[in-house]
Amino acid sequence: MATVGWLADVLRAAGVQVVEEGDWRNRMRPGDFDPIGVLWHHTASTSSATNPHPALGICINGRSDLPGPLCQALVDYHGVFHLISAGRANHAGTSGGSGPIPAGDGNTLMIGWEIDYNGVSQEMTPAQYEASLRATAAVLTRLGRDASYARGHRETSTTGKIDPSFIDLDVMRADVAARMSGGTAWSTIVDNATSGRFTASANWRVSTYSGQRYGADYRYADPVASSDVAWYRVNVPATGTYRVDAWWPANAGYNNATPYLVATTTGNKTVYADQRATGGQWRALGTFTLPAGDANRVGVSRWTTGTGLVIADAIRLTRVS
Structure with a gap:
């Protein structure tokens, strides 16, 4: 039986944040495992910024009617991949055949990704979407397959599954194909110290406390019930789809639900980040359609129900399409 013990290295090389859950390389169901594609699911659990992976225990241990593991990886609210199994898992059931994936x-x-959202009153977060694209593209490249080998469970299921909900699977495959096509994409970084590109009120103080900072320093402020946004100004070269990444130093005293505002073609979109964890690295906030021009594109707001200091360090925009 084949295993995918290489999964952690392949995902990290693609810029995906990874947590290895226990002895995941040896956690598997008996039986054959020779994957040729990736299958997308949603868990049917309600995740949030403060409870980012409610289905993790079930995906590892299974249910009374279905023993675990239930997937190779769970994708949490923040787009972090939790590796659960390097071998066979009970996630797909019988395939009725879809695209190049045969019946059987x-x-x-x-290989199954369980994306942790409920799929009824909640859709995939931008961070989950972006991480799932990166991971799928990287794994299919490793398997020597193209984007058509990525399917949704509702496409292969013989029992009427609906997952993953609220996603156009053809668009998602196209986004995977775009990431697999290579090439050099336009990208820019704005730090809190970038001249003429960062504006914030005097409430945003300067710190050099954390060694996880990007550049020489970063800004911090207390949470309040008013916006007081620290803005990053970016000269976007053309209207298109861009991935937005953020960098912050992590600390237990920092905010667990920091609001990032992204000024898109259809208005401001808000993404919440837990700045207590996964600091000192680029974290994907999601992909967004941004208008061309030089303007405030990404902001960090102080208006949050979370606790702890709100941090504004650096952001990165990369054109996707």
Whole structure:
């Protein structure tokens, strides 16, 4: 039986944040496993910024009617991949065939991502979407397959599954294909110290406390019930789809639900980040359609129900399409 013990290295090389859950390389179901593609799911659990992976225990241990593991990886609210199994898992059931994926034993044929959102009153977060694209592109490249080998469970299921909900799977595959096509994309970084590109009120103080900072320093402020946004100004070269990444130093005293505002073609979108964890690295906030021109594009707001200091360090924009 094949295993995918290489999964952690491949995902990290693609810029995906990874948590290895226990002895995941040896956690698997008996039976064949020779994957040729990736299958997308949603967990049906309600995740949030403060409870980012409610289905993690079930995906590892299973249910009374279905023993675990239930996927190869769970994708949490913040887009972090939790690796659960390097071998066969009970996630796909019988495949009825979809695209190049044949009919047969789906657990043999596919690597499964369980994306942790409920799929009824909640859709995939931008961070989950972006991380799932990166991970899928990296794994299909490793398997020597193209983007058509990525499918949704509702496409292969013989029992009427609806997951993953609220996603156009053809668009998602196209986004995977774009990431697999290579090439050099336009990208720019704005730090809190970038001249003429960062504005904030005097309430945003300067700190050099954390060694996880980007550049020489970063800004911090207390949370309040008013916006007081620290803005990053970016000269976007053309209207298109851009990935927005943020960098912050992590600390237990920093905010657990920091609001990042992204000024898109259809108005401001808000993404919440837990700045207590995964600091000192680029974290994907999601992909957004941004208008061309030089303007405030990404902001950090102090208006949050979270606790702890709000941090504004650096952001990065990369054109996707």
